Amino acid sequence: MRRPATAPLGLVLALGAIPWAHAAAPEPLALHCERLFDARNGRMLGAHTVVTREGKVTEVRAGRVDVPGTRTVDLAGHTCTPGWTDLHVHIAEQSSPESYEEDFRLDPVDFAFRSVEYARRTLMAGFTSVRDLGGTVAPHLRDAINQGLVPGPRIWAAGKSIATTGGHADPTNGYNSALSHLVGPPGPTEGVVNSVEDARQAVRQRYKEGSDLIKITATGGVLSYARSGDAPQFTVEEAKAIVDTARDYGYRVAAHAHGAEGMRRAVEAGVTSIEHGTYMDDEVMALMKRKGTWYVPTIYAGRFVAEKAKQEGYFPPVVRPKAERIGALIQQTAGRAYRNGVRIAFGTDMGVGPHGDNAREFGYMVDAGIPPAYALQSATYFAAQVLGVDDQGVIEPGKRADIVAVPGDPLQDIGATLKVDFVMKDGVVYRQP
Structure with a gap:
């Protein structure tokens, strides 16, 4: 999605006072x-x-x-x-025409309180597990749910996504020069890397903060305040340093990627899954099959942003053409990947659209030519394999x-x-x- 709020927080537990929250x-x-x-x-x-x-x-x-x-x-x-498991959500966010200014106007606590309702809607929609791929609220919400303080799905939280300077998850994209000078350039602690050593430090920081997996933004993205939606943003060496360090901590790595070259580098580095995969070509598909890499298409998000791009004022001018161009392609890529034998698992990028609508992805997968039985497996048995667990999904x-x-x-x-x-x-x- 777009960049998450980066300030620290620890207030979700206060929601335990809500009487309906205890399971x-x-x-x-x-x-x-x-x-x-x-x-x-x-x-x-x-x-x-x-x-x-x-x-x-x-x-x-x-x-x-x-x-x-x-x-x-x-x-x-x-x-x-x-x-069901949704392998790609942003549980504390939900896009709107006000999204880009809310990070400056609202506190992380505001997003935390919102996330409680988003989690409830997700659970009521049948999703008992999710991977949150980028956000500082999710690890705290995960803990509150595990303690029985609020109802919601089981959460695997990536914490802050790892990006390069100016990349899809650089939290300072769109800042003017005065604000950039005030906050200074973000580094590995904030999830922004520019070398192999930075890459290792960023993974270790996510471990220190209690993440369950690692998320990298291997290419540009649609909703970030930056021009390119598909340019590669890591060297192979940087991506490999992230994957290798993640493996030391028992972490799997999910890679946001729209462009083929960024995907190729991420797959060569050994990531567990490619998210979105818009411009995936035959070479990348063959490489993913050889390496056993999973594909999480997020068709819902692609369709949602393509539709909202037609609405004047919903997205900033720098985002709107990317949403129009990239969003509409994901569904056909998913169908082509299935026909080529790429392993597909279920994910929506929910938070781009309204939480609780997650199951619409099933219909979009079937419309793309994926059989209904496979679509259900993608959110159950296959999703458990992506998570690396054997106690759920059947x-x-x-x-x-x-x-x-x-x-x-x-x-x-x-x-x-x-x-x-x-x-x-x-x-x-x-x-x-």
């Missing part, structure tokens, strides 16, 4: 699902009973089965799937009790994903018919 302890449940999506194999099964105890799935039994010691939840007419004994139910069969009508009736996270029911 109840999970009770033993038996979910009667009319259909069950097998995310591991990408197929739809018939009626099943899913038993959950203490936050885990303990049994998955064919048919409607009465299970002593549990409360039955009747999901007749519904399909149960694993809880409904199987021993896995997290993250379960979503929608009316009808989403393999026949992907629009069912917009009608979430049931949401369970870690065995706690947050939404039910």
Whole structure:
């Protein structure tokens, strides 16, 4: 997205005073699902009973089965799937015509309070996990959610994105000379690097701040206050230093990238995923397949910014042509990548558009030629692989009790994903018919 606010904060925990915020302890449940999506194999099964105890799935039994010691939840007419994961969100931001001046007018605390509502909407939409790819609020919100102080999805937080001077995540882009002189040039602490040594320091700073992964902006971006949306912005050596240092700390690296050359450098360096990928060419696709790199298209964001670029005054003049040119291309790139065998996982770049609309990405993926079963796998089983975890993404004994139910069969009508009736996270029911 655009640059995040960079001031430190620690106020999300104050929201624990809100009485509805505290999650109840999970009770033993038996979910009667009319259909069950097998995310591991990408197929739809018939009626099943899913038993959950203490936050885990303990049994998955064919048919409607009465299970002593549990409360039955009747999901007749519904399909149960694993809880969905959005691998690309900005949980503390939401674009508007006022977005660019709000960073100067609002405090980080304001964004923190907003993020609580955004997190609730995301969870209610069926997304039990997200990767927040750039923002200083998310690590604090993550902790508040984990402590049961506010409801929301499980968050993997990148913290401040790592950029180069003038790059997509340089927090001083658009400053005039007087303000630039006042704040001084940002460095690795602020996530701006210009050498291999800077790159290593920036990763270590993210570790110090409690990030869960690393995000780099390998090319220019659409919504940053800068002219180029696709020029490469790291050398191969800088990108490799980030990936190698991240590996020392057990981190994976996600790379924002629109231009092919920036993608190529990031993939050569060993990043886990390419985000957006607008100008991905055949050479990059072949390289990603060889290296096992995931692609997270964020079709929703592309369509959203292309549409808003038609609205006078929504974006600054320097941003508007990029939004028109780049945004409209992502959907066709995603379809071409799928046909070429690139591994695709689910992400929206939500925060560009309204939080809670995340499931619209499923429909856009299908419109691009991606089968509905694959689209669902991209937000479940495949997403868990991108995160590097094996305790979620499938409904199987021993896995997290993250379960979503929608009316009808989403393999026949992907629009069912917009009608979430049931949401369970870690065995706690947050939404039910």
